[in-house]
Amino acid sequence: MHNSxxxxxxxxxxxxxxxxxxxxxxxxxxxxxxxxxxxRSSVLIESLTDGTKIVIDTTPDFRYQMLRIQNKRLDAVLFTHPHKDHIAGLDDVRAYNYFQHSNLPVYANTLTAEALQRDFYYAFAENAYPGVPRIDLHLVNHAPFSINNLSIQPIWVWHLKMPVVGYRIGAFTYITDANRIDDAEKEKIKGSSILVLNALRIEPHISHYSLQEAIALAQELNIPEVYFTHISHQLGLHHQVSKQLPSHMHLAYDGLELVI
Structure with missing residues (x-):
């Protein structure tokens, strides 16, 4: 899988x-x-080759997240699943519609697409009110797809019984809100240089990986550099937990930038 x-x-x-x-x-x-x-958990991915910018999930904090990094452009949104902490900020893509004079491509699985159409019904209305978000909705299945020069491989994981879509772009894989991954999907992660994985807290949880479960999975997949995200206050203080991790594993933090 070649990428910029x-x-x-x-x-x-x-x-x-x-x-x-x-x-x-x-x-x-x-x-x-x-x-x-x-x-709330989200990442911005930018191609340093052609400048393409995509966001994974629009959280309730989306507007402020874009403002605090002064992001002026957005080419697409990829959604993982329909929970509110991952979709609630979608309305604020209106600013990108306005300045870019275009609809925004949005990629989601069927479950998430249904939630978007229900929660943001006004954006999908036949005679939409002026100023609503202008969205081109694309369904994600198991097939790879491209956004400009970025080739994207969906990775399907389980959030208890809910299917959640992770994404691999080149050597970068992002998985949130998972507590189980089937073997065939694990194969799609292998060979990544960087894996981002959810690690909610120390104690086991019904639908999220605990820190130890996330560490074990990252070791099983043999990923050279791992960042944990979707962290709760129950995990502990950043500097204390960080000291206890294997040397190639890290707690991600807001504002962290990686180049791959």
């Missing part, structure tokens, strides 16, 4: 509540370390 050089920017690395969590005064939520402040 990529720049990855972590827009958010928190779970559905974000960190700090409303009403919580635990050590993580009251930490002064900027790496303990996490918006």
């Amino acid at each position: 050089h990529l720049k990855i920017t972590f827009l958010g690395t928190g779970t559905s509540t974000g960190i700090p969590m409303i009403g919580c005064d635990c050590a993580v939520c009251t930490s002064h370390n900027s790496k303990d402040k996490r918006l």
